Amino acid sequence: MESTVREWLMQLFNEAIDEARGTIKNETLWVLGSTDIESKECHSQNVETLELYISVLEGLKGLFD
Numbered sequence: 001m002e003s004t005v006r007e008w009l010m011q012l013f014n015e016a017i018d019e020a021r022g023t024i025k026n027e028t029l030w031v032l033g034s035t036d037i038e039s040k041e042c043h044s045q046n047v048e049t050l051e052l053y054i055s056v057l058e059g060l061k062g063l064f065d
Contacts, residue, residue: 006064013061020050020057
């Protein structure tokens with residue numbers, strides 16, 4: 001693969017991973033600040049989904065390393 005394309009892909013993966021990590025921090029704050037069980041569960045599920053997303057992105061990123 002051309003090095004330029006590889007660099008673009010790595011940047012794309014890194015930016016998406018960083019963004020998801022930032023969103024996880026925000027969702028965690030929402031969990032801590034939620035006063036009802038439904039909200040806590042909703043934000044906790046968002047964290048789990050984002051963690052899975054990061055795992056998939058890191059796996060794809062590894063294919064181009």
